Amino acid sequence: MSLVLSRSVSERVVLQYGEEEIWVTVTKIDDKKCRLAFDASRAVVIHREEVFQAIKRQEDEGGDTEAA
Secondary structure (H helix, E strand, O other): OOOOOOOOOOOEEEEEEOOEEEEEEEEEEOOOOEEEEEEOOOOOOOOOHHHHHHHHHHHHOOOOHHHO
């Protein structure tokens, strides 16, 4: 299931998981990109997709995730 939202600059979305909240703010919109700001506690880990996938590959191979 996917949720698709439209947001303008300065508008926010909040993600809530248990007691944790992640606030996502649109800070800039260009032709083909938007810039997002994430506000969350340090307990929440946030990665770009390609970094997340690299970490998962290392974990699957039994490697150390500190290098990622």
